[in-house]
Every structure is written in structure tokens, then in C-alpha cells.
Amino acid sequence: MPRWSKITLKIIAIIIGLVLTIFIVLALYINVNKKSLLLSINKELNKNLNGTMVIGSMDPTFLKGFPNVSIRLNDVLVKDSLWQKHRHTLLAAKDLEIAVSPLAMLRGTIQINKIGINNASIYLFTDSNGYSNTSIFKKKDKNKDSLQKQESSAAEIKKFTLSNVNFVMDNQKGNKLFHFLVYNLKGDMNYSGSGWEGDLDLKVLAKSLAFNTKRGSFIENKVLEGPFEISYDEEKGFLNVAPNTLNIGDDPFIIGATFDTSKEYTDFKINIEVKEIQWRNASALLAPNISSRLNMFNLDKPLAVNCTIAGSMGPGGDPAINVKAIVKNNVLSIPGGKIEDCNFAGTFTNNFIEGKGHTDANSAVKLYGFKGSYAEMPFSIDTASINDLNKPIATGVFKAKVDISKLNNVIGDNMLKFGKGTADVKLAYKGDIVNYTITKPYLQGIVDIKGADFTYVPRKVSFKNTAISLNFTEQDLIIRNIRMQSGKSIVLMDGSINNFLNLYYNSPEKILLKWKIRSPELHLGEFLGFLGTRKPKARKRTPKSNFSDNLNEAFEMSKVNMNVKVAKVYYNKFLATNVNADLLLSESGIAIKNVSLNHGGGSLKLNGSVTQQRDVNRFAINTTLSNVDIKHFFYSFDNFGLTSLTSQNLRGFLFSKTNIAGMISEQGKILPNSLNGSVIFDLKQGALLDFDPIRKVGKFAFPFRDLNNITFSNLNGKFDINGQRITINPMQINSSLLNMDVAGIYSLGAGTNIEVDVPLRNPKKDEDITDKKQIKERRMKGIVLHLLATDGEDGKIKIKLNRNRDKTK
Structure with a gap:
């Protein structure tokens, strides 16, 4: 081994030994000097x-x-x-x-x-x-x-x-409670003359993050995991948390914050951003006073959210909360339905008006560029707002162009059933929100409906090729340019309802719809559904009633005042021209006023009413006829229920006043034996043709005279009608072939008892006399035959001598 290597190893060994010696010495020192x-x-x-x-x-x-x-x-x-x-x-x-x-x-x-x-x-x-x-x-x-x-x-x-x-x-x-279970937290600190910097890595469970304990906690029972970079400026008292990714539950958030500790109570501002998060996951992170409202809704796809929370650790209530969200191509679930293809940019703030506190009452939600499709009906709202979460008020401008057949998906088929047609809608609205459903809205704008087919289900009345323009002002509803077609009937209408929305929600029975109705041709038989019992019956309004139920009830409880002008009116055999009328429709029936029309070459004026009952309708009318062809008149009204006297027996021009009450079926037929009232008539240039009761009298008294065609210069009288019994008040009949006095009771069933006094003198003998007094004196001269028309055993009318009348004579 080289000498330098040996020296190096010896130095390292000495150092290690020295360190170990130091640690041993320190250990001995610590053990000896613990106290x-x-x-x-x-x-x-x-x-x-x-x-x-x-x-x-x-x-x-x-x-x-x-x-x-x-x-x-x-x-x-x-x-x-x-x-x-x-x-x-x-x-x-x-x-x-x-x-x-x-x-x-x-x-x-x-x-x-x-x-x-x-x-x-x-x-x-x-x-x-x-x-x-x-x-x-x-x-x-x-x-x-x-x-x-x-x-x-x-x-x-x-x-x-x-x-x-x-x-x-x-x-x-400050009513604040922050409670965390810290599983792990690691931090490295670096100090400088102006403060310190730190790197943190944490994993904690948030038990409570309540900025106001009265409102509840944010991110309750959520695990927070991730790193943070923190710095503190000692001179300024600022603690800064640099933005970094932090997992809250299963969702990654970018979170940054600042804390100002220089004041008596620390001010803070927390910035939170998430690129994608499910609606319910986001709602679960918020305090109950907010999440309980948001949970009324849902989105199928994730949305992007940015949020800031700013406030003080001291007293003063909730922090300021500002939220921004972006929703694209989503499905929004709302109470009562879903909005498809939903797009909008939304904001929330609990500091809507600066200086009024961070409260629910000062909170607002705004939706910008809201577009979607509800029940297959696309619509848009430029800016929608909801202010004051304690008593929410919704405002916005609603725009849509829809196929009105899609309305069946919204309002059901109990009242209106729509076919083809389109509706252009532009409405500015403002309304209360109950359970986050708009109620009692105030509307301003226009709804234009064109080419619409629909059926009013409760009355079984259908309309084709309908056009309607609804103009909502701040208080009133103006209805213009309505064109409705039911069968052969064409109706043009303009109308208005004063104070419409207020009455609609608070007092529907006080709604008065004023109509001006014009028509070139009206067939009343196509509207007989209004005489029938309403099916189904409108349900009484309750807090849970939907829009369809409320509208249905309003239709039934409201009153309609109509001024009608029709060129031609048809009803079964009846034809009237130049018809003018004022009608008041209410829940109980129809009031008829100031009716005038032309019929049978003459004119008719009428006032009356129709009252709806369970299966029939009771009517009462007063009429005045002038110069009406009696044949056409009787024919048009099915001879008023009479069987012996029909339009085929009459000729002449009728002047009459009637006061008649009776009952009419749901099919528009007068019920037999239901008539009551009186008829005063004056028939000019009249003729009685083939009238069987008179003909029978004539055959008995004048077997050689022709009584099939009896002409009258003037015939007047009064009939009192009471069901089956018609009382003929005493009247004189002066005809070309026969004079007679008639009085008694004619019954459509049993009980006929008519006295007839017939002078045998031929009226033609007095044709040259011009003195009316002399004619009157000569009228009953000579032999007078006293007859009695009564019921026979076979049910037919029998004519016999009135012997009691002879004795009185």
C-alpha cells in the first residue's frame, strides 16, 4: 500500500475514533448531567x-x-x-x-x-x-x-x-375553529436577518376549518396532502405561502396564501384553484350554509373552479368568499329537470355590496353566457343573477326559439297539448326562489307563437294554425295578433290582463282577461266543450303545485270579458250575421250582454246567462226580435222543443219579446220540459199552415172549409211556458177563413185543456167593412161554436163541445 494511502486511512481512523470518543464522552456527560x-x-x-x-x-x-x-x-x-x-x-x-x-x-x-x-x-x-x-x-x-x-x-x-x-x-x-389531525408534517427552516423561509411537506386530516362556527366547517373530514413553501418577513409581519399543488381528498388543488400578522388580529387571504373537479366534490368542501344550497344542483362532468377566501382571525363574521367557475358542454341537474348542453361562466360572492358584510343576505351568484337545452328546448340567458341567499331573488333575460310541441314535456297534458308550431321568447324576469325553483316572477318582454296547433284538454277544444303575441310589461299582460282556427272557425283576438303576475300568484280568482274578438266565420258547435263539465278538474293550488297545475287553476278561476264582433255565426241550423256581443266568462258560467245580430231578414237583441252545473247548463235569456222571418226562426232553434207547432206550420214576420230559462246539455241541446218563462209575440203578414190542433177543430166545426192555409193580417199573444205546460193567454185569431178566441193550456205531455170559441160566420163577409168598431161588433155575431181541446184516451188531443162554456153563455 502506498505510504500516502496509509497516512490517509490513519487520519480517517483517528477522526472516526475522535468522533466516537466525543459521542461517548457526550453520552457519559449527558447521563451524568441529565438534571x-x-x-x-x-x-x-x-x-x-x-x-x-x-x-x-x-x-x-x-x-x-x-x-x-x-x-x-x-x-x-x-x-x-x-x-x-x-x-x-x-x-x-x-x-x-x-x-x-x-x-x-x-x-x-x-x-x-x-x-x-x-x-x-x-x-x-x-x-x-x-x-x-x-x-x-x-x-x-x-x-x-x-x-x-x-x-x-x-x-x-x-x-x-x-x-x-x-x-x-x-x-x-372570532367564532373560528380550526382542528387538524396531523399524520405527518416535515419542515426545513432557513433564517436571515429579515425573517425565515421554510419548506413543508404535510399530510393532515381536517376535522374543522370553520371561519365562522355558526356557519360550519370547510373541507370537513378531508385529508390534505402535499408540499408548501413558506416565508416570513419579520419587519412587515407577512407570512406568505407560495402556490403549490395540495391534494384535498382525491382532488389536486393549487393553493397559495398570505397572512398579515402585523395587526392585532391576523388578516389572511387564501387562493384556491382546481382545473377539474366534480360538482359534489366541490360542494363537499364548503361550509353547510353554502353546500346545502349547491346540493340542489349537480353537473355530470367536472368543472374548473377558482376561489379566494379573505378575512381576519379576529371577530367580524365570515370571511369574504369569491368563486369563479367555468362549465362547458355539461349536463346541469336542477329541481324538476335537467339542462343539456350547458355552458356558462359563473361567479359567487358573499360581499356583493361593499360594506354590508360577508353574509348570505349580501351574497350573489352570477352566470354569464348561460346556454343550454331544457326538455329539448334550447335557450340562452346573457346574464343570470341570484341575490340574497336568505331570500333569493333571481334576475336575467331569457331567450329561446323552440318547437312548442316540446312544451308537452314541461307542462304535461292535463291542460294544453301542443302540436306543431314555434315560439320566439325574450323575457326579462325577476322572481323569488323557493327551494331554488323560481316562483312569482315578474316578467317583461315578448313571446311570439306562430303556426301552432294545440288542444285545450279540459274542454276538448282544438285549435289549428294559431298565432299569439304575448307582451309582458312590468305589471300587465298585453296579448296581440292572435289568430286561432278551430275547424272552420277563424278567430282574431287582442286582449290584456291588468296586474297579471301579482294576481296570478296571489289571487287568480281576481284575474280579468279583456278580449276583443273578431271573426269572419264562427261555428259555435266547435266550442261546445266549454258547456261540458271540466275534465280533469283543476286541482287547488298547494305549496308543491307545479307550473302546469297553477296555470290550470288560474285558467278556471279567472274571469274573461269579451267584446265580440263576428260576420257570420253558425250553430246547427242557426245562421246570424253582423253579430256583436259582450260576454263575461267565469268559473261558474257565462254572462251574455248587449248581443245584437241579424237573422231571418230581421234583427235580434239578447241578454242572458249560462250557469254550469254538474252535467248540464242552466240558461236564462231575454230576447227582442224585430221583423224576423218566423219560419227561419223556428227552424233555427229546433222549434224550441215544440212538436205540434213547427217551422213548417208558420209563415210571417215576427216581433217578439221572450224571457226564457231552461237547461242545455253538453252537446248544446235544449233539454225537454226544461223551459220556463214567457213569450210575447206579434206576427205580421202571417199564416198558419197545416197546424193539426186547429185543423182538427175546423174539421169538426167546418167540415167544408179549407183550414190548411190560414192567413192573418195581425196575430199577437202571450204564451207562459212552464216545463211541459204552455199557457195560452186569451187571444184573438183573425184569419182569412176563420176567426176564433183561444185560451187555455197546451201540454207536451198530459194536461192539455184549450178553450176555443169559433163564430160560424164567414170572415169574408166583412171584407168590405173598413170601420174597425163595426168589424169588432160583427166579429162574434151569429152562431158561435164553443169547443174544448183535451187529452184523449189514446194520448192524442180530442176536440169536443165545451158544454160548460155553453151553460155560462
């Missing part, structure tokens, strides 16, 4: 403490901290001076390892290069008055010279570790 060293360590550690630090025992662990000398301190307790009052121990460690410099020990001093805390509890406590047990650490006196500073300064710890440590920061004055 004095423990006192020295206590003195060093207590140098800057306003309280006590008690160490149960001490053992050397040389190789563990090589080249430093490691000492394990057992059963370490650190208490502040007011521990007896609040009973919260700042540090209770079963095992506290300290690595000290051997050279410093040889000089008779203690220099701590590393400290490790294992199986311990750290409790930082601040009471409701602001006192903290961390006041045990003395602050530096900046007025002393550098030597005094050095002699009185706390030990500089180069490295530290925590393992199985329960860490609590309980700030009762």
Missing part, C-alpha cells in the same frame, strides 16, 4: 415564555440526529400563565425530540437545530375577550442592541417534524 442539562434545555426553551414548560424526562438518541446530538424529551407540557382560568394546555407531548449542536454543548450552551413533536396535542386558545394562550411567547424588544437581542432571542429551529399530533386553534372571540 443539569434538563435544566439548561428548560432554561433555553423557557427563555421567551410567559408561562411554564415542564419536561418529565430526557434520554439521548445520538445516531438519530447525527451529526447533532439528539435528545428525546418525554411528557412535555407547555402552559401559559392563565392556564388555571381557561384549562387549555398549549402543548402536551408524549414524545418531543430535540437535536442540539454538539459543539455548542462543548461550549456549555444549547443550540437547537431540530425539533420533533410526536403523539401530542397542540391547543391554541383565544377566549371571548381576546386573550390567547399563545401570549406565552414573548415578543422581541426592538429597542435593545443587537448583542442583547442575540442573548435574549429564542432558539432558531432549523428543522421540525410533527407526527400524530392533534392541532386545534379555537378562537371564541
Whole structure:
């Protein structure tokens, strides 16, 4: 072996031997001087403490901290001076390892290069008055010279570790509670004249991160794992945490923070960023007052989130929270449905109006460029806002162009069933939110519907090729340019509802829809569904009622005031022209006012009502007819239920006043025997053709006269109708072939009893007399036949002599 190699090995051996000798000497020294060293360590550690630090025992662990000398301190307790009052121990460690410099020990001093805390509890406590047990650490006196500073300064710890440590920061004055179970934490510290820098690597379980204990904890029961770079500026009092990746649960976050310790209460600002995270994972990291609201929603795909939390460790409530999120090509689940193809940029802040506090009431959510498809209906909202999470108010401008058949997916098929057609929607809305469903919205904007087919299901009425323009103002609903077609009927409508939205939500029974209706041709038979019992019945509104139920109820409870002008109206055999009417539709029926029309060459005026009952409809009408062709009139109304007197028996021009009540079926038929009221008539230029009761009288009294065609210069009278019984008030019939006086009861069933006085004198003999008085006196001259029309045994009317009438004569 070369001589230099031998010398080198000898030097190394000497050094190793020297080191071992030193360590042996130190071991012997420590074992021999445990008590004095423990006192020295206590003195060093207590140098800057306003309280006590008690160490149960001490053992050397040389190789563990090589080249430093490691000492394990057992059963370490650190208490502040007011521990007896609040009973919260700042540090209770079963095992506290300290690595000290051997050279410093040889000089008779203690220099701590590393400290490790294992199986311990750290409790930082601040009471409701602001006192903290961390006041045990003395602050530096900046007025002393550098030597005094050095002699009185706390030990500089180069490295530290925590393992199985329960860490609590309980700030009762600020209502803050931070509680972590530290599985492992390692840190390297570098000191400079202006402060220190440190590298940390941690794995902890967050039991509580409550910036306001009244609101609950962030990241509760989540594991945090990752590295940190920390620096502290002693002059400014700033602690800076450089942005780095930290795993919270299964999601990687980029987290950075700053803490300003120069003030009485430390201010902080934490920046959190995650590139991709599931909605529910993000919600689970937030305090319950926020997560409970967010859990009403969900997103199928991850989203990107950036969040800042800023506040103070002192009193003052919640920190300021600002969140930004980006959602692309996602599926948003909301109460009641899903929004497909969802895209938006969203923000949240609990400091919406500066100076009003970081509260739910001062919180706001804003969604920018919101686009999506709900129930296969694409829509967009430029900016949607939700303000005040205590009493949420939603605002925005809703835009959509949709196939209205897709509305069936939203409102169901109990009320309106849509076919083809399109709707252009642009509505600015503002509404309360209950369970994060918009209720009682105030709308402003336009809905244009074109080419629509739909059926109003409760009344079984269908419309084709419909156009509607709805204009929502701040208070009213203006309806313009409606074109509706049902079968052959074409209806053009304009309308309005004053105070619509307020009444819709609060008093639907007070809604009054004012319509102006115009039509070139209207077939009433196509709208008979409105006479039927409503199917299905509208359900009463409850807190759980959906939009369809509420709209359905409003339709039924509201009133409709219609001014109608129709060129032609058809109903079965009835035809009217130039129809004008005012109609009031309500839940109970229809009020008919100021009806005027032309029919049968004359005119008709009508007022009345139709009241809906379970299976039928009760009606009451007052009519005035002027110069109406009686044949057309009776034909149009199916002879008013009469069987003996029909349109085929009548000719002439009718002037009449009626006051009739009765019942009409769901099919629009007058129910037999339901009529009650009176008819006053005056028939001019009339004729009675083949009227069987008179013809039977004529055959008995005048077998040689032709009574099939009896003309009248003027015929007037009054009928009182009561079901089957028609009372013929005394009237004179002056015809071309026969005069008679008629009075009594004509029954559609049993009970006919009509007295007929017929002079046998031929009226033609008086044709040349012009004196009306003389005609009246001669009318009943000569032989007068007194007849009685009554029920026969075979159910037919029988004519016989009225012998009782002869006796009175």
C-alpha cells in the first residue's frame, strides 16, 4: 500500500475514533448531567415564555440526529400563565425530540437545530375577550442592541417534524375553529436577518376549518396532502405561502396564501384553484350554509373552479368568499329537470355590496353566457343573477326559439297539448326562489307563437294554425295578433290582463282577461266543450303545485270579458250575421250582454246567462226580435222543443219579446220540459199552415172549409211556458177563413185543456167593412161554436163541445 494511502486511512481512523470518543464522552456527560442539562434545555426553551414548560424526562438518541446530538424529551407540557382560568394546555407531548449542536454543548450552551413533536396535542386558545394562550411567547424588544437581542432571542429551529399530533386553534372571540389531525408534517427552516423561509411537506386530516362556527366547517373530514413553501418577513409581519399543488381528498388543488400578522388580529387571504373537479366534490368542501344550497344542483362532468377566501382571525363574521367557475358542454341537474348542453361562466360572492358584510343576505351568484337545452328546448340567458341567499331573488333575460310541441314535456297534458308550431321568447324576469325553483316572477318582454296547433284538454277544444303575441310589461299582460282556427272557425283576438303576475300568484280568482274578438266565420258547435263539465278538474293550488297545475287553476278561476264582433255565426241550423256581443266568462258560467245580430231578414237583441252545473247548463235569456222571418226562426232553434207547432206550420214576420230559462246539455241541446218563462209575440203578414190542433177543430166545426192555409193580417199573444205546460193567454185569431178566441193550456205531455170559441160566420163577409168598431161588433155575431181541446184516451188531443162554456153563455 502506498505510504500516502496509509497516512490517509490513519487520519480517517483517528477522526472516526475522535468522533466516537466525543459521542461517548457526550453520552457519559449527558447521563451524568441529565438534571443539569434538563435544566439548561428548560432554561433555553423557557427563555421567551410567559408561562411554564415542564419536561418529565430526557434520554439521548445520538445516531438519530447525527451529526447533532439528539435528545428525546418525554411528557412535555407547555402552559401559559392563565392556564388555571381557561384549562387549555398549549402543548402536551408524549414524545418531543430535540437535536442540539454538539459543539455548542462543548461550549456549555444549547443550540437547537431540530425539533420533533410526536403523539401530542397542540391547543391554541383565544377566549371571548381576546386573550390567547399563545401570549406565552414573548415578543422581541426592538429597542435593545443587537448583542442583547442575540442573548435574549429564542432558539432558531432549523428543522421540525410533527407526527400524530392533534392541532386545534379555537378562537371564541372570532367564532373560528380550526382542528387538524396531523399524520405527518416535515419542515426545513432557513433564517436571515429579515425573517425565515421554510419548506413543508404535510399530510393532515381536517376535522374543522370553520371561519365562522355558526356557519360550519370547510373541507370537513378531508385529508390534505402535499408540499408548501413558506416565508416570513419579520419587519412587515407577512407570512406568505407560495402556490403549490395540495391534494384535498382525491382532488389536486393549487393553493397559495398570505397572512398579515402585523395587526392585532391576523388578516389572511387564501387562493384556491382546481382545473377539474366534480360538482359534489366541490360542494363537499364548503361550509353547510353554502353546500346545502349547491346540493340542489349537480353537473355530470367536472368543472374548473377558482376561489379566494379573505378575512381576519379576529371577530367580524365570515370571511369574504369569491368563486369563479367555468362549465362547458355539461349536463346541469336542477329541481324538476335537467339542462343539456350547458355552458356558462359563473361567479359567487358573499360581499356583493361593499360594506354590508360577508353574509348570505349580501351574497350573489352570477352566470354569464348561460346556454343550454331544457326538455329539448334550447335557450340562452346573457346574464343570470341570484341575490340574497336568505331570500333569493333571481334576475336575467331569457331567450329561446323552440318547437312548442316540446312544451308537452314541461307542462304535461292535463291542460294544453301542443302540436306543431314555434315560439320566439325574450323575457326579462325577476322572481323569488323557493327551494331554488323560481316562483312569482315578474316578467317583461315578448313571446311570439306562430303556426301552432294545440288542444285545450279540459274542454276538448282544438285549435289549428294559431298565432299569439304575448307582451309582458312590468305589471300587465298585453296579448296581440292572435289568430286561432278551430275547424272552420277563424278567430282574431287582442286582449290584456291588468296586474297579471301579482294576481296570478296571489289571487287568480281576481284575474280579468279583456278580449276583443273578431271573426269572419264562427261555428259555435266547435266550442261546445266549454258547456261540458271540466275534465280533469283543476286541482287547488298547494305549496308543491307545479307550473302546469297553477296555470290550470288560474285558467278556471279567472274571469274573461269579451267584446265580440263576428260576420257570420253558425250553430246547427242557426245562421246570424253582423253579430256583436259582450260576454263575461267565469268559473261558474257565462254572462251574455248587449248581443245584437241579424237573422231571418230581421234583427235580434239578447241578454242572458249560462250557469254550469254538474252535467248540464242552466240558461236564462231575454230576447227582442224585430221583423224576423218566423219560419227561419223556428227552424233555427229546433222549434224550441215544440212538436205540434213547427217551422213548417208558420209563415210571417215576427216581433217578439221572450224571457226564457231552461237547461242545455253538453252537446248544446235544449233539454225537454226544461223551459220556463214567457213569450210575447206579434206576427205580421202571417199564416198558419197545416197546424193539426186547429185543423182538427175546423174539421169538426167546418167540415167544408179549407183550414190548411190560414192567413192573418195581425196575430199577437202571450204564451207562459212552464216545463211541459204552455199557457195560452186569451187571444184573438183573425184569419182569412176563420176567426176564433183561444185560451187555455197546451201540454207536451198530459194536461192539455184549450178553450176555443169559433163564430160560424164567414170572415169574408166583412171584407168590405173598413170601420174597425163595426168589424169588432160583427166579429162574434151569429152562431158561435164553443169547443174544448183535451187529452184523449189514446194520448192524442180530442176536440169536443165545451158544454160548460155553453151553460155560462
